[in-house]
Amino acid sequence: MRYLVIFIFFSFVTYSQTGPTTLGGLDFDYASPKEYEIGPVRVVGADNYDHQGIKMIAGLRQGQMITLPSQQINKAIQNLWSEGLFSNISIYAEKEVAGVIYLVIELVPRPKLSKFKFDGITKREADKVREEISLYAGKTITENLIFQTKSKIRGYFREKGFYHANVNITRTKDTLINDSEIFAITIDKGPKIGIKEIEIVGSTEVPLWKLKMAMKDTKQKGVLRVFKRSKFTESSYQTDKTALMAKFNKVGLRDAQIIHDTVYLLDEKNLKIQIQINEGEKYYFGDVEWIGNTKYRSSFLDTVLGINKGDLYNKDLFTQRLFGGPDGRDISALYMNKGYLFFQVIPVETNVTNNHINHQIRIIEGKIATNGTITIRGNTKTNDHVILREVRTKPGDVFNKEDIMRTQRELSQLGFFNDQGFQVNPMPNPAKGTVDIEYVVEEKSSDQIELSGGYGGAGPSTPGRIIGTVGLSFNNFSTKNFFKKEAWSPLPGGDGQRLSIRAQSNGRYYQGYNFSFTEPWLGGKKPNSLSFWVNRTALSTTGFLRSDPNYTGLSITGTGVGLGRRKRWPDDYFTAYYELSYQYYDVMKDTRFPLFNEGYANDIALKYVLQRSSVSAPIYPQSGSNFTLTAKATLPYSYFRDDVDYTSMTDRERYLLLEYYRFKFTGEWFLPLTADKKLILMPRFGFGYIGMYNKSKGLTPFDRYSMGGSGLSGVNQLGGREIIALRGYDDQSISANGGDPIIAKYTLELRYPISLNPQATFYALTFLEAGNTYPTFDKFNPFNVKRAAGVGIRVFLPMFGMLGLDYGFGFDKLDSWATGAGSTSGSDASIMSKGFYPKLSFTIGMNLGEL
Structure with missing residues (x-):
């Protein structure tokens, strides 16, 4: 800061100074200051600024009285300087007339x-x-x-x-x-600095690899570091040092500390980190004394706490067992699940004896709280009653923390809301002993539009052609508002109903149409769902119409109605589903079904599905499991016709009324491997069997299992055949032509999310899987499976659903009965001879098949 020397009043001059000074050529004496009236004030050098504003900031206005010399001029300069707009400021007196002084503010603006x-x-x-x-x-x-x-x-x-x-x-x-x-x-920018070496000295109780794993973002260079390069940042380093010390605290070394650490450059691209650790002495849990507990005995609280005298001291574990952990095993949850919302637990470290830390845990139980009003906020499309019927916390019920957690899961399963945007705002009223609960949700798009084209449909007798697909899936539809004009924005929705329409065709060779509707709460009072579906599929092998004498192909018309209900026993994670369906087959010289290539067939079947699902979320589950038992059967028509010899019948007569029974059992778990529940291990298994009532009539020619590839086969997915994926092999290559009645499959996937954004969820995976189909029980061997391994990625887009891409390697030769559609292709011919082949698979949908 520079003040002009000429004609300026300096703040450095003290009041004790008695010599004269000048201000604009006028003489002033510190020993006898005089009072003047300020006349017009001129501003010089600030043409782009408001001069009146400058005078106001300086505090100098016409008509104001001012004493000279004094600190008033200095204060005016300070006021202007504090604005940061000027590089030079000077104030001087231009003239004095009859006690009126004329001042000039001279400024040099900053650019x-x-x-x-x-x-x-x-x-x-x-x-x-x-x-x-x-x-x-x-x-x-x-x-x-x-x-x-x-x-x-x-x-x-x-x-x-x-x-x-x-x-x-x-x-x-x-x-x-x-x-x-x-x-x-x-x-x-210069070169990026990587960490060539992290040297940790002084650790004997914790392995070095665990310490380096604890440092999430400070990693040294390595061959296997492909997706995240090594780099050093000061903020991450400080955070990782805290995580490093937490590892020592978990094994009783609560006095452990970093006594010295150094970061220095080895060259322009590499640095080295040296950390010196002093572990200190090891500590153990001592006696735990409970004070104030009346609801539960101290011995029971000891069991829930799960910490015994002599266990290594672990402060994190102690805190989790008291206040809340990922497994829900804690003292706070124990009380809060019984209505003790105002419960408090206060751990006090009483003393340390022989490195054993003794605690006194003081409990203030408080009154039992009941639920007050339950409100919903944030639902811009979904109606309140659709959300409230899934809410487990009811007004007047005793408060239960587990009910809130369960509500979060049930709302997530609807698929209408963003899991990351879910909030619960409890508003307790200790005076009344109640708690109002507000659930905050964030709507996401759940409808799907499918408009695509692709090349497919090739088979032994069908040429590959361009296939066009148009599909609409409305997963939060409302038939009640269908005839209300104001509800069309763009479609009536909010009642949680599901409506799906889909059409697929490549011209005369293939046409497929599907329609389905589901009401999840029939009647609106109980969670009983009603489903209805109808489909029509027509395939011409030669491209001729059905009326043409040269026509070969088949058509299938089907319809069905289903009723689902949630069960309370053995627990309320169980659901049951009943379905009655009818399929009509019209086959004309078609070779897809070796046992039945011409005639009509009727399939009237009843299906029962018992499922227990406790998965945390539908798109990227981070915990829970899913088990499903499916049974489907027709009536045993042959039992009612003892006088009929089926061996002497033609295929058209034998299969006019199809009869069979089938069972399938599948299970999968989602096991979090990290504390943040991002790295997920998913084991899955599945078995299926199709049986016959009468050996002379034989197995149904239609309902079979086919395995291999991505689980997608375009127009070949016909005739009730369930096509199961096995990555690393060609489509349907593992099974016999027409499918097999027995199947077994095992899968192990390791998943990690790239993005959990509800508008675009990405996760990467690596997999090991094995499976096979078998023509008879004599051939069945659960260990005779075709193995594969590979990597993949999944992308969930609300408008299109789940899309996937996998690159798998098949390791095993095919069996002698593997005569399916893909078994004669070049890839699987090489598998049969070499036992190894890489395969790229594209998938659509949540699961690869149903096994």
């Missing part, structure tokens, strides 16, 4: 920033840097602004691992705008 640009970095990096710095057109340029801008840019790139980042700002006068400058910000 303004008109625009700025980046050099040396990409456009994407420039956009990120703009968010970090505080530059904008019109901002006053100061030396501090330049310093802070450079510092923030260097800090940004240091956090990205560019420790040698250099920033230079070139200032150029803007010839188009007065008192303005242009910044050219040149950034030289």
